[in-house]
Amino acid sequence: MLQLQVDTIWHYDVDITPQLPADKARKLWKVIEGLKEIPKNKMVFDGRCNAYAAKELTMDKFAQKVELPDEHPMPKKDSSKKANANEFMVKITRVARIELEELHRFLRCEGPITPGCFTAIQALNIVMTHKLFSNMVSVGRSAFTPSNAQNLGGGVERWDGIFQSIRPGQGSLYANIDIASTAFYKGGNVAQLIAEIKNARTPNEIRRMEKHDYKELQQHFKGCNFTVTHRGGSFKKQVSALSMMPADQVTFDQETNDGKTKKVSIPQYYQAAYSLKLQFPFLPCIGVKARGGDTMYFPAEVCNIVPGKRYTKKLSDVQTAEMIKGTCIKPNQRAQKINQSLPVLGFADNQYMKGFEMEVSNQMAVVPGRVLPPPTVEYARNVSVVPMSGGWQLNPSRKMLRGSTLSSWGVLVCDNPKYLPEEVVRNFLRELTSTLSENGMNVTLKTPRIMYAQPGGNVNKNVDAIWSTVNTTCKSTPQLILVVLPSVCQTYSAIKTYCETTHRTGVMTQCVLANKVKRVSKQYCGMLGLKINSKLGGVNSTLARGSIPFLNANPTLIIGADVTHPAPGETRPSVVAVVGSMDFHAFKYSGRIQVQDSRVEVIEGLKYLVHELLIAFQRQNGRYPARILFYRDGVSEGQYAEVMKTEVEAIKEACKHVNANFDPPTTFCIVKKRHHARFFPMGPNEADKSGNCVSGTVVDSVITHPTEFDFYLQSHGGLQGTSRPTLYHVLLDENKFTSDQLQSLTFRLCHLYSRCPKAVSIVPPVYYAHLLAFRARHYQGADFSDTSSTSSGGSLQNVPTFQISPSLKDVMYFV
Numbered sequence: 001m002l003q004l005q006v007d008t009i010w011h012y013d014v015d016i017t018p019q020l021p022a023d024k025a026r027k028l029w030k031v032i033e034g035l036k037e038i039p040k041n042k043m044v045f046d047g048r049c050n051a052y053a054a055k056e057l058t059m060d061k062f063a064q065k066v067e068l069p070d071e072h073p074m075p076k077k078d079s080s081k082k083a084n085a086n087e088f089m090v091k092i093t094r095v096a097r098i099e100l101e102e103l104h105r106f107l108r109c110e111g112p113i114t115p116g117c118f119t120a121i122q123a124l125n126i127v128m129t130h131k132l133f134s135n136m137v138s139v140g141r142s143a144f145t146p147s148n149a150q151n152l153g154g155g156v157e158r159w160d161g162i163f164q165s166i167r168p169g170q171g172s173l174y175a176n177i178d179i180a181s182t183a184f185y186k187g188g189n190v191a192q193l194i195a196e197i198k199n200a201r202t203p204n205e206i207r208r209m210e211k212h213d214y215k216e217l218q219q220h221f222k223g224c225n226f227t228v229t230h231r232g233g234s235f236k237k238q239v240s241a242l243s244m245m246p247a248d249q250v251t252f253d254q255e256t257n258d259g260k261t262k263k264v265s266i267p268q269y270y271q272a273a274y275s276l277k278l279q280f281p282f283l284p285c286i287g288v289k290a291r292g293g294d295t296m297y298f299p300a301e302v303c304n305i306v307p308g309k310r311y312t313k314k315l316s317d318v319q320t321a322e323m324i325k326g327t328c329i330k331p332n333q334r335a336q337k338i339n340q341s342l343p344v345l346g347f348a349d350n351q352y353m354k355g356f357e358m359e360v361s362n363q364m365a366v367v368p369g370r371v372l373p374p375p376t377v378e379y380a381r382n383v384s385v386v387p388m389s390g391g392w393q394l395n396p397s398r399k400m401l402r403g404s405t406l407s408s409w410g411v412l413v414c415d416n417p418k419y420l421p422e423e424v425v426r427n428f429l430r431e432l433t434s435t436l437s438e439n440g441m442n443v444t445l446k447t448p449r450i451m452y453a454q455p456g457g458n459v460n461k462n463v464d465a466i467w468s469t470v471n472t473t474c475k476s477t478p479q480l481i482l483v484v485l486p487s488v489c490q491t492y493s494a495i496k497t498y499c500e501t502t503h504r505t506g507v508m509t510q511c512v513l514a515n516k517v518k519r520v521s522k523q524y525c526g527m528l529g530l531k532i533n534s535k536l537g538g539v540n541s542t543l544a545r546g547s548i549p550f551l552n553a554n555p556t557l558i559i560g561a562d563v564t565h566p567a568p569g570e571t572r573p574s575v576v577a578v579v580g581s582m583d584f585h586a587f588k589y590s591g592r593i594q595v596q597d598s599r600v601e602v603i604e605g606l607k608y609l610v611h612e613l614l615i616a617f618q619r620q621n622g623r624y625p626a627r628i629l630f631y632r633d634g635v636s637e638g639q640y641a642e643v644m645k646t647e648v649e650a651i652k653e654a655c656k657h658v659n660a661n662f663d664p665p666t667t668f669c670i671v672k673k674r675h676h677a678r679f680f681p682m683g684p685n686e687a688d689k690s691g692n693c694v695s696g697t698v699v700d701s702v703i704t705h706p707t708e709f710d711f712y713l714q715s716h717g718g719l720q721g722t723s724r725p726t727l728y729h730v731l732l733d734e735n736k737f738t739s740d741q742l743q744s745l746t747f748r749l750c751h752l753y754s755r756c757p758k759a760v761s762i763v764p765p766v767y768y769a770h771l772l773a774f775r776a777r778h779y780q781g782a783d784f785s786d787t788s789s790t791s792s793g794g795s796l797q798n799v800p801t802f803q804i805s806p807s808l809k810d811v812m813y814f815v
Contacts (some may be wrong), residue, residue, distance in 0.1 A: 001365060002124075002166060002173040005357035009098040009123045012043075012051040015091040023046030023308075026134050028068045028088060037062055042355035044130035047138070052123045054356045062092035070274065098123060105172055109706050117168070118638075124166050127356045128175065132345060134163070137308045141165050142180040146307055149184075152319040155193045156222055156311050157186045158326055162341045163676050169703045175360045177345070178676035179337045181327045182307035183315060185224055187307030190300040191280050203280045203301075211244070214284055218242035219313075225306040226286060228298055230274050236306065240295065241287035247299045248281040266299055276302070283426045313569040317488075328721035331691045335364070335680045367703055369679065370402040372696035374759070375748040376544035380440055383616045384544060387751060389688050390695030390717025391758040394526045399440030404538035406436065407444040409480040410470035412462060414491050415514050425450055428517040435525035443532055448482070449473055460502075461493040467507060479536060483511045499805075500813060501779055506805020508535050508813055527756060534588075534754040534812045541752075542585040548748050550629075550741065551586055557612065557617050557625035557664075558586050558749070560765025562633040564601050564773040576603050579765050580613035582620045582810065587752055589765065590616045590810040591772040593802050601639055602646050610654035616810050624658060627735055628666040629745075633766045635670050644668070644731045645666065665734035667742070671766050672727040677703065677712060679725060691720030695759050697725070698743050709733060711743055715750040716761040726762050753815050772814040776802060 010757040016025060029045040032038060032450065043053040054580075068086045088812040096119075103120040105111035129141065136143035137159070144161030151157050163180040166173055185191060191203045197220060198213065200206050221239045228235050243250050247266040253263040266285060270276045278299050285297035315323060327336070347353060347360040374387040386392075413425060426447075433446040449469050453462040463481065470478040483495055492511055499509045510532055516524055530540050545552060558581040566572040573595040582588045590608045603609075618624050635643050648668050655662045679697065688694045693714050700711035709730040714723055728746060730737075746763055753760040753767060760767055779802055804813075 003362045004100065004124070004173065004358040005055050007100055008054075008656040009100065009120065009356070010053040010056050010094065011096040011098055011119070011123065012053065012057070013091075013093045013095050014045065014049050014051050014319065015089075015093070017089040017091075020088065022138065024068065028066060028090070030134065031066055032090060033067075035064070037064075041354075042352075044126050044352050045405075046126045052098075052126055056316065057094065058094070060094060062090070064090055066090045071581065091504055107168060107173065107706055107730050109170075112707065113168075120681040121166055121168065121173075122158050124173070124358070127352055127358060127418045128360070129164060130168060130352050131350050132142065132164070136161070137184075137310075138216050139182055139310050142181065142182070144180070144184070146187075150322070151186065152315070152322045153196065153321060154184060154316060155186050155197045156183050156315070156319055157609065158182070158323055159184050164345065165676065167703065168706055170701060170706050174365060174703055176676050177338055177341065178678060179334060179341065180676075181323070183311040183319070183323065184307065185220075185305060185309045185311050187305045190221070190286060190303040190305060191283055192306060194283055194300060203283060206280075207282060209246075209284075214242060214244045216651075217284060219246075220450075221286065221305070224309055226303045227306060228302050229304065230270070230276060230302045233732030234394075237288040239286055239287045243285040243297055245284065245288060246282045247278060247285050247297075250285055250297050252297075266297060270299065270302075283605075288338065311396050314567050329724045331678075331680050331718075332685075334678065334722045338364075364680070365703065366682070367679075367699055368701055369693070369696055369697050369699045372698055372744055372747045375547040375751055376697060377541050378543050378544050378759075379561075379753060387695070387759060390715070394439065394523075394530075394757055396438040398541075399438075400533055400538055401440075401542055402539040403440035403442055404533050404536035405442040405444060406479060406532070406536065407442075408470060408474040408476045408478050409445060409448045409482065410466045410473075410478060411448055411464045411482045411484065412453055413450060413451045413484040414462075415484060415486045416455070417452055420484065420517065422450055424518060428520050431520045431522060432525045432528065435522055436529045436532065439526060440530050441529060441538065442561065445474065459491060460498050463495065463498055463507075464501065465623075467503075477505060478507055480508045480510060480532065483509055484514055484517055485511055486514045488513070496775065497779045500808055501803055501805065503805060506807040508811075510535065530757075531755055531815055534629060534815050537588070537811055539583075539585065540754055541757075542587055543748055543751065548586070548745055550735075550737075550745050551584060554626035555584060555617075555621060555623060556586075557581060557628050558614065558765050559613065559628065559630045560589075560633070560767070560768060560769040561603060561606070561630070562769035562773050563601055563603060564634075564770075564777070571598065573598050575773045576605070576609070576615065577769040577770045577776065578603075578606070578609040579772060580610075580617060582617060583764065584621070585752075586749060586764075587754065588620075589768050589812055590620075591768065591812075591814055593772055593776045593804075595802075601635065602642055604645050604649070606650035607657070610651050611657055614654060614658055619811070624662065625664055627664045628655075629735070629768050630668045631671050631763050632668065633671045633673075633762070633769065635672075639672065640729075640731060643670075648732055665736075666732060667730065667735045667737060668732040669742075669763055670727075670729040670731060672729065673724060673762060675724075675727055677725065677727070678722055679712070679714060688718050690720065690723075693725075696747055698747075699725070700739055700743070705729070709739070709742075711739065713743060713747060714761075715747050715759050715763075717759065724761070754812065768812075768814065775814045 010565055026047050039053055039055040042055045045051045049215045065087055098120050100120055102116045106113050106674045132143045136145050142163040144159040149157045149159050149722055158181055161180045163178040165176045167176045195203045224239050225236055250261045250266045253261040255261050267278045267281045276763050283300040285299055287295040287297050288305045290296040307356055322421050342362055359469040376384050376386055380401050383398055433443045436443050451466045466481055467478055485491055501657045518699050533540055561578045563574055565574045576594045579589045579591040582590050591610050593603055596604050651666055679693045681693050695717045697714040698711055704710050712725040712727050749763050750759045753764045
């Protein structure tokens with residue numbers, strides 16, 4: 001809990017010319033703090049342009065030149081030149097006076113949340129983090145230190161840090177403290193880093209590099225800061241390029257004593273100028289922009305990467321595994337680490353917090369919670385099971401509620417028959433078909449045709465070949481192609497794209513890895529069967545009638561929506577995925593995807609997508625839904641108002657296009673997983689076997705929103721590490737749910753995820769929207785510019801979208 005005594009905060013604009021990055025701006029601020037015009041211990045800075053003071057400055061406007069001391073002073077002959085380069089004009093101007101009574105009224109539930117409340121919380125966040133961010137590397141609201149860094153390989157390492165943020169609770173403010181980890185570029189000698197990136201023990205093992213090797217290294221080092229070892233004083237530059245050839249092949253024109261020029265290689269220059277014989281002239285050079293637009297090159301072995309730059313590119317599978325290994329800790333260990341971070345935060349002796357009369361308790365808040373009872377899961381022949389710890393087992397006695405028929409299918413093996421012989425594949429198929437039959441599917445073709453893909457052949461031709469073979473052999477359109485892949489590779493993307501967006505009729509595919517085929521497992525085949533049955537239109541299980549009365553009373557369309565953005569540095573568009581339930585059991589879903597401008601979070605064409613789902617629902621059920629429950633993922637708090645205005649209105653417009661009088665009551669709920677709230681059970685009797693809170697734990701008071709409808713739900717059972725609850729925040733509720741009703745409904749829906757017999761951590765329609773959005777990322781050759789509506793019953797113009805084969809559009813091809 002956080003206590004606050006100050007009544008007023010003064011907001012100032014800070015203008016630094018020329019501009020500085022946040023880390024240097026904070027160092028400059030330390031100099032500014034020593035000036036007599038700045039109130040001691042009562043003014044904080046966010047590293048960009050905002051400063052806050054608990055006491056008004058003695059002058060209306062501050063304008064002064066301030067010198068940033070050089071960490072590595074140059075020799076005296078250059079000191080005057082360097083001093084000028086380190087001098088900055090600083091202007092501090094008062095912007096506003098923030099009265100905290102508005103925030104206090106909101107916390108006491110005596111007034112709404114206003115822009116003034118957000119401004120006050122932002123200011124208090126800066127007060128709490130100012131000291132820590134001045135001494136550590138900051139990323140967002142986390143501060144990191146290189147101590148105990150873990151090498152992830154490939155020139156990347158993991159740094160541990162501390163996250164801290166102020167959150168409004170019911171009647172009070174709370175400090176949200178958590179441990180954090182993220183990836184940073186590894187510092188050190190560039191030659192040694194190149195060896196690590198290329199999986200060599202030493203640079204001497206690297207003797208020949210191809211064009212793609214140089215490009216990979218350039219992508220890694222570009223933008224990093226580096227220093228050099230052969231010059232005195234401070235020399236710190238940013239990598240702008242990498243030579244696309246070894247150092248001994250990089251030459252430049254050097255002027256001779258007689259006024260002529262000659263071509264000199266990098267090794268020759270360093271030998272003559274610095275008496276330095278390069279050890280690794282076969283490595284590329286680090287390049288920086290010089291005057292006139294030229295590039296100045298430095299040999300790798302004299303360059304040292306400066307640590308502290310966050311690594312924002314996608315981690316490799318190996319790096320991801322190492323990251324998870326280092327961050328996956330049990331709840332009691334996480335709680336212990338959080339408590340151990342309190343001395344580092346130093347709230348008790350933080351002079352800035354004292355200046356603002358802020359106090360933070362050293363004890364974690366104890367919040368009331370309750371555990372929702374699990375629903376009864378039903379299978380065929382009235383067989384049912386009550387989940388334990390968020391899960392239940394697959395076995396032949398629990399047959400799929402509605403098993404689909406598999407009568408026309410084939411197997412495409414994209415591996416060398418020498419490594420994966422046909423008999424090994426046949427053995428796997430025997431176990432697979434046996435398990436599918438045991439679990440309730442009707443497999444009439446138990447020995448499908450097996451075809452090996454042509455090595456290096458065209459994926460489309462290989463798919464066409466197996467499709468034609470199955471079509472001829474079974475005398476019917478193939479229902480499924482089982483594709484065996486040697487690993488997760490580009491072939492997966494090519495197959496999914498061709499089969500789902502460009503194949504002449506569209507065909508369902510199920511990919512399996514070769515190592516799973518070699519090591520036959522009934523459990524794996526059972527899990528695979530859940531996906532296959534769902535794709536073919538079957539129903540694996542449902543909940544006992546009466547478990548979810550909201551769905552049983554009236555036809556309900558449950559929608560999940562997500563927007564995924566390209567990775568940093570990519571220019572691809574963002575992908576929108578929206579899925580809607582197509583049956584009264586909320587098991588079957590249909591999905592729609594579109595693209596929009598990169599990194600735009602609000603769904604611009606939502607009304608078109610919802611309209612299509614309404615039409616699909618009517619086509620499946622013979623009527624339109626009587627109400628809508630919309631779960632929206634990936635929205636930050638600052639976007640709630642815009643989403644409420646734009647997306648809720650889009651849903652209403654979609655309904656109006658069906659019928660001018662069609663206005664089903666809608667509940668719009670934000671789903672958030674990216675937060676730092678963690679729950680730790682008070683004792684072993686309140687924990688599951690992983691040490692986490694048990695499945696069904698709900699917290700809806702104390703730390704939740706003071707005035708709005710939200711709750712934390714930990715729906716899944718713990719497996720490893722510390723479970724993260726999901727925050728559900730209701731922006732609109734025309735269905736007039738009570739807290740118990742919506743919490744229970746959401747928890748029970750989490751038991752209807754088609755791919756596993758477990759309660760999942762987020763409500764399934766959002767999970768499916770995730771899967772669909774990431775599936776769209778694989779569609780490299782799909783049409784981004786189709787504008788023809790595929791809806792029936794209206795002329796609503798569509799937006800840029802993907803062309804999914806009509807035969808797959810309303811089935812769960814994405815699971």
